[in-house]
Amino acid sequence: MKRISLIALLAMFTFVAEAQELKFAPVDASPADLVYFPLNVTKAKDNSTPSIKVVYSRPAKKGRDIFGVLEQFGKVWRVGANESTEIKFYQRVNIGGKSIKAGSYSLFAIPNQDKWTLIINRQTDRWGAFTYDQSKDVVRVDVPVKTLDKPMESFAITFTPQPEGANLVMAWDKTLVELPITIK
Numbered sequence: 001m002k003r004i005s006l007i008a009l010l011a012m013f014t015f016v017a018e019a020q021e022l023k024f025a026p027v028d029a030s031p032a033d034l035v036y037f038p039l040n041v042t043k044a045k046d047n048s049t050p051s052i053k054v055v056y057s058r059p060a061k062k063g064r065d066i067f068g069v070l071e072q073f074g075k076v077w078r079v080g081a082n083e084s085t086e087i088k089f090y091q092r093v094n095i096g097g098k099s100i101k102a103g104s105y106s107l108f109a110i111p112n113q114d115k116w117t118l119i120i121n122r123q124t125d126r127w128g129a130f131t132y133d134q135s136k137d138v139v140r141v142d143v144p145v146k147t148l149d150k151p152m153e154s155f156a157i158t159f160t161p162q163p164e165g166a167n168l169v170m171a172w173d174k175t176l177v178e179l180p181i182t183i184k
Contacts, residue, residue: 001050007115027107030059030081037159037166037181051183052166053088054107056080059172067111076119078129079107079129079170080155086124093165094182095120096141108132109170109177146176 021107036042037052059081066069071077079085084106093100106124108118122136148171155172169176 028057028082032057032082033157035157035159037168038161039159049090051090052093052159052168052181053090054085054157054168055088056085056107056150056155056157058156059126060154061151061173066131067175068113071111073112074110076113076129077109077134078132079109080157082127084108084124084126084128085157087120087168092184094184096139097178098139099184100138101173105138111145111175113145115144117123117142118177118179141179142177146178148174148176 029115032055034053034055036050036054038048041048041050057080059141067073085108086104087107088104089100089102091102100120104124106121106126108119108121109131110119118141120138121132122138123131123133126132151174152171155170158169159166160169162180165181168179168181170179171177
């Protein structure tokens, strides 16, 4: 009996020692977030289903100048931090007069002082915009820049409902842009 107890105790210590060796990554400086349209659809108590989902990372301003400095004007930006932002359409949508089939895409932007070029691209699961491939663009849409009265510390994305769909709204620092999306 003592022998079985000793073997069991040694086995427990082995499992505990292995569990202590696991190392998890620390919390990212730009944590991942997601937003659905309609907002809070996943919390609905009925059988509502989402039309759009965006998965992105939320970098913080941290006292830095953002657009035109950290994110240079005229250069492709991943829209957020870390992996390129992913946008999933659960049904066919229309953006900038182009019909886009249901599926997952990357969202990029080319920020400028007075307008941004927003890009829906077929290439997904990439880190940043380092391997951005313009030949895989589905659509490019120019949208005007709006100036916020109060700076936003962390980059954020949301949706505002519209009669035929939604506007995808992105804001950081004192900059806000909206991408109209018609849902078919």
